[in-house]
Amino acid sequence: MVKPAQGESVLSRVVRIFETFGPDTPALRVTDIARRADLPVATASRLVEELVGHGWLRRDPDRRVRVGVRLWELASRASPTLGLREAAMPFMEDLHAVVGHHTQLAVLEDREVLFVERLSAPGAVVNVTRVAGRLPLHASSSGLVLLAHAPADLQEHVLTGPLDAFRRTTLTDPARLRRFLADVRRTGYAFCAGFIDEETTGIAVPLRGPGGDVVAALSVIVPNDRNARTQIPALQAAARGISRAMGNFSH
Amino acid sequence: MVKPAQGESVLSRVVRIFETFGPDTPALRVTDIARRADLPVATASRLVEELVGHGWLRRDPDRRVRVGVRLWELASRASPTLGLREAAMPFMEDLHAVVGHHTQLAVLEDREVLFVERLSAPGAVVNVTRVAGRLPLHASSSGLVLLAHAPADLQEHVLTGPLDAFRRTTLTDPARLRRFLADVRRTGYAFCAGFIDEETTGIAVPLRGPGGDVVAALSVIVPNDRNARTQIPALQAAARGISRAMGNFSH
Structure with missing residues (x-):
């Protein structure tokens, strides 16, 4: 060019x-x-x-x-993620205080998940990600939310490409992955029990920008037990608050 | 060169x-x-x-x-501030939950204070700083802590240079500033009532790295009232916890 x-x-x-x-x-x-x-x-x-x-x-x-x-x-003072982070942090803190486990903010970057913020308590469950770290889109709850709302050509690229297995539970079958993405869009969240680590469940919800498009994923990493599902409403409520707050930031 | x-x-x-x-x-x-x-x-x-x-x-x-x-x-994944931020954040969250006002992390960069992290609640008091924002060393509590523990030549540079006034209360007299810095070293904190904004008090304490040297300042911005001093012990306790946690991160 x-x-x-x-x-x-x-x-x-x-x-x-x-x-x-x-x-x-x-x-x-x-x-x-x-x-x-x-x-x-x-x-x-x-x-x-x-x-x-x-x-x-x-x-x-x-x-x-x-x-x-x-x-x-x-990079930080003018970064597109700064407004997102500033809008998200107060809600992430509340969510983290209530859930008591890793609370994360991630964006789509170069066909991968990029984690831009994370709140962790000492003694929280295992978490492979870190700030400025990446994961493939099909592997984690954040990635699956971002992929479910990504442009069709990116979805096709992932669905027709190699789907590496992280664990036995990784969605490596394109048909199953496609159904999972449809469920994420229908239910409004990705619930991933044991996807990254046997002991943990990742739950992610979409964050919508002022235009209504999905700009990020908000997620928590909690123990893989029967209480995990009870965190979904708190996560969804926080996501709505962040989306509303983002309307007050310039982009 | x-x-x-x-x-x-x-x-x-x-x-x-x-x-x-x-x-x-x-x-x-x-x-x-x-x-x-x-x-x-x-x-x-x-x-x-x-x-x-x-x-x-x-x-x-x-x-x-x-x-x-x-x-x-x-810039983030290898930044020298990442280990500092990761060590500091859990303690900053606890401090922020207890104090209920802006909680900040700042480092010395190019003879200025650079704020690398901030937790803010909606409705907290006025705060002029933002993440990746800067202030002169002599103007705020964070800067005064960093200056008090800076190399002698940097202290002399600031003490003999122009000391711009932000407000009536800014330490613009070199002799007074020198005494203030000695007090910061003696007491272990900088208490700055109305220095940046009439309505607020900044309180900062030093964060020591694994080698015992001061690597950052931890601060809170609270209302300028008689309760402000009661926050000092919580701030000092958080600083000790962060310094201990930093020993577990590679630098």
Whole structure:
């Protein structure tokens, strides 16, 4: 789409440098960055040096490099998720206080679920996700809600693509997944007992933006027992409150 | 420090493009970006196009451009503040439930206070800050705690520099500010009645990392009345819990 120019390759290299960092690799040596980003060490070193100068990366005393707080600030203060998070947090806190387990906010990003906020109590049940973490759309309650309300072409892409099994309970059969998505649309929630972990149940509901379209999923991760279903009304009520509050934020 | 090369100027332009976005300007036209970043429209247009391709920016249906969720994700999943936030949030929730007013987490960044997390109840008192927002160090309780524990050269820089007044109560006299900072170190908290807004009191305490150094400030914004001081013990207890929890996170 864009004409090749000298700037593009620099920017691609910078993107690759940032892709080398993750939750398990928050601090890296320049040689590791170069190897992971497939760049000559001299190139990586020069770009890292300049990114440190801009505060987008920072150096530990042991010379290892991390993502800088400045980049988080730039990304956060104008992020499309900030208005969503600000609208959602008061309701998420109430929900979390009542349910007493993980309460999460997730959006659809690049055909995956991206978790943008999570409230957790010490001692809560197992939860594989984390803030800024991802899961495939068909695997979790949040993903199934987002997929159920996604554009038809994205649904078809997922339904006709490989459906990897996380556990025995993962919806890997396209016909069963299609029925599940129809149920999510009909009932207004996704109830996923033991989908990610045998011990837990994920329950997710859609969050609608001011235009009525689904913009996020609100979910709780509770113990996989017969009380789990009793959380659904609280979750649905919180979702309505957030949707109403979002009308007060600019988007 | 670095030798000029063709890559550097591209990166500087990209940094300038991202600096044009903010809480009040989350969506901009390319011509506005070009003007604010002092770039030719063709250059801005080409870089914006490439950044959209990488998901670092995104385009609204009306062609306006926003910061992309992908950049937030990259910045968040490896951010030095993520471990801090994860350790702090359960305690901040408890504190927020008890105090019933804004509960905030802030770090020192570029000689300013950067707020990295905030819990607010609907109907809470006035609060000028927001997530990813900044304040000068001498103006608020969080800043005064961070300044009181900052390296000596940063303290001298602030004490000998201009001390802008936000309100009548702002500490603009260097001798008074120096005494205030000594009090913060001695008492273990900054108590700022009416510093930012006549109706509110900010109270902040230091959060110590695993090495014992102050890495953040925990604060509450409560009504400016005689009950404000009763919140100090809850704040100090939460800070101790967060510091202990931080020992369990990798940094």
